[in-house]
Amino acid sequence: MVNKLILGDNLEILKTLETxxxxxxxxxxxxxSNRNYEVIWGDEGEIRSFQDRWAGGIEHYIAWLKERVxxxxxxxxxxxxxxxxxxxxxxxYIRVEILDxxxxxxxxxxxxVWYYSWGGRSFQRWNRKHDVIFHYSKGDKFIFNVNDVLDERMLSEKSQKRLQYDGAMIMKNANTKEDPNFIPPSDVWYIATINGMSKERIGYPTQKPEALLERIIKAASNEGDVILDPFVGGGTTVAVADKLNRKWIGIDQSVQAIKVTELRLDKQRSLFSAPFTVQLHKYDYDTLRYKNAFEFESWIVQQFGGICNTKQRNDFGLDGKMPDNTPIQVKRSDNIGRNVIDNxxxxxxxxxxxxxxxxxxxxKQVGYIIAFSFGKGAVEEVARLKLKENIIINLVKVEDIVPIAQKPALNIEITKSVHTEKEIWEIELTSKGASEKGIEFYSWDFDYNSENGFKASVMIDRNGQQTAKFKAGLHIxxxxxxxxxGLENIEVLKFKVNGIVERTV
Ligand SMILES: C[S@@+](CC[C@H](N)C(=O)[O-])C[C@H]1O[C@@H](n2cnc3c(N)ncnc32)[C@H](O)[C@@H]1O
Structure with a gap:
């Protein structure tokens, strides 16, 4: 299954991916490079793994990366x-000790060499203005779409004139087959870094520009190919892969990275976008409970280690079997009764x-029934079968197969409104989330439309408070x-601004 965001240490996840x-x-x-800078999201997991590796110095870092590569x-x-x-x-170290x-x-x-103008300004030494991207192939033949990444010829005015006059000659000299304005690509790329004004900025310090990933993906893959980024961060690689009709897998150990990437993908989604899944460590009860029934049955059978029945109309109402053929039935409901056992x-x-x-x-057990919970009648009947007839039916709760948690609670209020100028109101919105596990962040859509889905206007807000300007009229x-x-909740607020600010829902 591709088009997937996976939460976890990439070493563990990579081991599960197919050869x-x-x-x-x-x-x-x-x-x-430096303690504070590297703790990007400040997640517990990241701080721990960072400190562990720092303690061992460069050798430790290289060993850590090498087993992943x-x-x-x-x-x-x-x-x-x-x-x-x-x-x-x-x-x-990476080139010699890992890649070679x-x-x-x-x-x-x-x-x-990715060359940029951002960074330090010192008169004491050479200023560092580039990153290095090593490109290696697995075999001797590899994909390289040169025509999708040609460099633009930097033409002086004089040679531009000559080109118009005798384009053919220059074309031949430059060895580019089609267009004399382009030459074969070099290994030095100038691409601007993400700054405070960049449109694509999502508020993530090491976010890479989409233009950089676009060049890489266009050069080294074709439409429909599978792209993997095991340190997906703010999701640049998968966002670009998605735009260029590639399939993708993104992994990160930070909940924030995964959720921000999900919001980023949601934002660029259109009717034609391919669907994707997000794999977290916990599942939210409501989402599972109200999932499409067939989808839920096959998913939970697989999580249980079984094989699902491919037919929608299952044999005798059974949904799957274990590798030793023991049958499995799934009920996507709570408190299931005695009649289910009988059937x-x-x-x-x-x-x-x-x-x-x-x-x-x-x-041995003659079968498994999986459900969210079992009623007294069902439990008693299973106990009777075992005691009186030596027949063992196993009742398995969904929460025994996958960890289930309640999604966070959420409440949104208009906490202040000021009529600033004609027809414009400045409104302060405050949302309060509650979860046993603690809140990571909030995200806002100031122009929500349920048909298009949630399109974040503000992607990461740690405090849950925003002040924004609204014109007279109805707003959602x-x-x-x-x-x-990584569990989430959404709340929608409708209000009218006209002389007064009035909440309608
Ligand atoms: C430099 S950032 C990637 C930035 C990304 N290229 C972008 O454009 O947004 C590195 C990421 O690696 C993640 N990371 C670090 N160690 C990891 C591990 N062992 N498994 C998975 N992700 C890890 C961090 O959480 C962080 O998001």
Missing amino acids: ESVDLIYLDPPFF EQMHRILKPTGTIFLHCDWHADA RIFGMNRFIASI FFAAIQRSDKKLFNKNVAQK VAVKVVDND
């Missing part, structure tokens, strides 16, 4: 390539009497709250 299943990997791991090498398809983004802190060893020196394609008991005998008899003889604002498990 030779990905066309392109881009990674932008933390550099560990080994997995990436395994996952890459034979025609795939990897782009490893780093800077002067560790670039030499795992991919081989002969698989080196380029050391791309299941009849169905498993009808579907495979031999298996049923064998399991009874061996004192939505706020999302995200807790430390």
Whole structure:
């Protein structure tokens, strides 16, 4: 399954990904240049892993990264390539100790210099104005779409005139087949960094520009290919992959990174966008409970380690089986009653009497029923079958298969409004979330439309308070709250501004 955001340490997740299943990997791991700077989101997990590795110095860092890159090498398809983004802190070590060893020196394609104007201004030494992106291939043949990344020829006025006069000659000299205004691409790229004014800025310090990822993805993949970013951060790689009709997988150990990336993808979604899933460590009861029934059944059977029935109309109402063929039935409801046990008991005998008899003889369970909770009647009947007839049916609660939590509570209020100028009101909105796990952040959509879904106007707000300007008329604002498990809640506020500010919902 692709188009997926996964929360977790990428080493563990990478181990679960299939061998030779990905066309392109881009990674932008933390550099560990300085304690405070590197603690990007300030999540507990990140602070811990950062401190652990810092204690061991550069060798420790290289060992940490190397075992991850080994997995990436395994996952890459034979025609795939990897782009490893780093800077002067560790670039030499990474090239020699990691990439040359795992991919081989002969698989080196380029050391791309990403040059920018941002950064320090010192008169004491050379100022650092570039990052390094190593490009390696897995095999000797790899995807390289040169025509999608040609460099623009920098033409002087004089040569521009000559070009108009004798374009053909220059074309031949430049060795570009189609357009004399372009030349083959070089390994030095000038791309502006994200600054405070950038439109694509989401408020994440190490966010990379979309233009950089666009160049990488266009050069080294085709439409429909699978792109992996195991340090997805603010989601630049997957956002660009999505725009360029590539499939993608993004991993990060920070809840905030995953949720911000999700909001970013939601924001750029259109009717034609491919769907995606978000895998967290916990599941929200309401979302599971009200999911499409068939989708829920097949998902939970898989989580349980079983195989689901592919037919929508299942054999005798059974939804799946375990690898040893023991049948599974799923009920997407609470408090299920005795009748479910009776029906299941009849169905498993009808579907495979031999298996049923064998399991009874061996004192093994004859089947599993999965539900959110079981009523007294069901529990008593299962106990009776076991005691009186030696027949074992296992009742399994969803929460025993996947961790379930309640989503955070949320409340939004208009806390202040000032009529600033003609027809314009400045309104302060305050939202308060509550969760046992603590609140990560809030996100706002000041022009919410339920059909288009939530499109964040303010992506990360740590305090839950915003002041914005509204014209006279009806407004719909939505706020999302995200807790430390990544579970979220949304509330919509409708209000009218006209002489007074009046909340309508
Ligand atoms: C430099 S940032 C990536 C920025 C990203 N390229 C962007 O444009 O927004 C590095 C990210 O790696 C994540 N990270 C660090 N260690 C990790 C690990 N072991 N597994 C998964 N993610 C990790 C951090 O949470 C952080 O979001």
